[in-house]
Amino acid sequence: MDCRQVQDAALRSTVARLAAAHPFYREHWAGVDLAAVRGIDDLPLLPLTTKAMFTAEPERFRLEPDGSPERQLWDIAYTSGSTSAPAPIYQSAYDFHAILAAQVRMAEIRGMHGEDRIANLYPLTPQPHGAWTRANHAAAVLGATVVCGMSGTSPWFGVTRRLPEVADLLVATRPTVLWGVPSYVRRVVDEVTRRGGTLPDVRMLAISGEAVTPAMAAQLAQLLAAAGAPDVVISNSLGASELQYGLVECVAGAGFHNPVPELLHIDAVDDDGLPVPPGTAGALTMTHLDRHGTVLVRYLLGDRVEVAHDACPHCGRLGGRVVAHHGRSGRSLKIKGQLVDTTVLEAAIAAVPGVADHRAVVRLLDPADPLSGDELVVQVCGSSPPDRVAAAVKLATRVTPAVEFTTADALFPADERMKPRRFVDERPALESRT
Structure with missing residues (x-):
């Protein structure tokens, strides 16, 4: 058979x-x-x-x-x-x-x-x-x-x-x-x-x-x-x-x-x-x-x-x-007024040559004001130039991010996680953002 x-x-x-x-x-x-x-x-x-x-x-x-x-x-x-x-x-x-x-x-x-x-x-x-x-x-x-x-x-x-x-x-x-x-x-x-x-x-x-x-x-x-x-x-x-x-x-x-x-x-x-x-x-x-x-x-x-x-x-x-x-x-949500698919965002960062690890964070410009504007911060470790990372993200999402270089330990200090959190939204939950 x-x-x-x-x-x-x-x-x-x-x-x-x-x-x-x-x-x-x-x-x-x-x-x-x-x-x-x-x-x-x-x-x-x-x-x-x-x-x-x-x-x-x-x-x-x-x-x-x-x-x-x-x-x-x-x-x-x-x-x-x-x-x-x-x-x-x-x-x-x-x-x-x-x-x-x-x-x-x-x-x-x-x-x-x-x-x-x-x-x-x-x-x-x-x-x-x-x-x-x-x-x-x-x-x-x-x-x-x-x-x-x-x-x-x-x-x-x-x-x-x-x-x-x-x-x-x-x-x-x-x-x-x-x-x-x-x-x-x-x-x-x-x-x-x-x-x-x-x-x-x-x-x-x-x-x-x-x-x-x-x-x-x-x-x-x-x-x-x-x-x-x-x-x-x-x-x-x-x-x-x-x-x-x-x-x-x-x-x-x-x-x-x-x-x-x-x-x-x-x-x-x-x-x-x-x-x-x-x-x-x-x-x-x-x-x-x-x-x-x-x-x-x-x-x-x-x-x-x-x-x-x-x-x-x-x-x-x-x-x-x-x-x-x-x-x-992926999950789509608004970042700086643009509807962004988080799967597309993560794939764009990972595809940049020299990026060994990464995380994207969305946070308020003013944490004390829940209605303030927001920003996208891409944290990476590796050897890729920051302008190359920013350009790849903007091309994929139409959002220009801030790019921070860091270490794997700083990115994921809780090594007990089953999977690293590669996208974190630190903003208060608002219906208009989803």
Whole structure:
């Protein structure tokens, strides 16, 4: 049976299961002829599911327990909560074993193996989050050694480590893989070298959680070379809390592969929810094909991407891969009278050669006067001239910013954050600004 036949059979089973026991889709699919959904090609017959729908009622996206082992609760992870309150994602026992299988496939694709010594540099978060948790589970199923940096926040017992302690731990344990958010990985490696340490055994960076610009990749390679690791593979991935695993590259530039097409279908769709032609950007959707806890169908992840369904020319894998990423659906707001898409703003800054890291801040000219004018301040670290940064931002947004040069430590002093906040609006909330 080929890949598409496996997916078609799994989708038919899932649709039947959800129609019987999924509180949200029983209602959302009212009036849909579910008997006509015979395979992946029929997915457009089902309406799209938005992130707002899920985060508003996450409990209604969990299959009703029926006493079977497949639906017994194993664990709960939460979304990062960057745009809303964290929403629970329920893993049944079946789902957790599937996540382990996905981690094995991810490792095969990116070249990670059981002989590796993995440094888990994701932060410990107040609520369980997939990044820190699943990196440890990946090491377990691979038979690899893992050491946890344990940055993050522990509001109750203070069991986390600060940056210098994490750096010393890595020097002592000599990892071969550094796994985490790229901006924090960079800070750790920089701290190692500043403290006179080395990381001679590192052969791979397994990174996810934020876009990696060419400048950031070059800086990571340079820092690792200075730390005694001159030949390191940077293995990028595209992750989502709703997946509990990631789409990964076999080689740089080959696209982010779906590691388990028997469990997941991905596609890019237009504004009407129809798949776009190859080479065309659309909204990234995911459909769980074989889950028993939280289940999402035709779910909009918020990314603008191009998806290819042919065999990868490098590794030959099928199952869909994201071959181009055009950013995330942004939030538009007024800055200095101009309507600005924050996604466009962040992309414009990141694309400037020499910008290693950045943050955009909107603040009032007079903090004491909430009705005063505002200003856009772009804070960057790197080597790009400030006029080049300002020109790129003005071209993309029609707003001329002030540019401040600073350090990564000053930009993101709270290294416990899962993802750096690259846009901060310090103004009082006003309806006229949205």
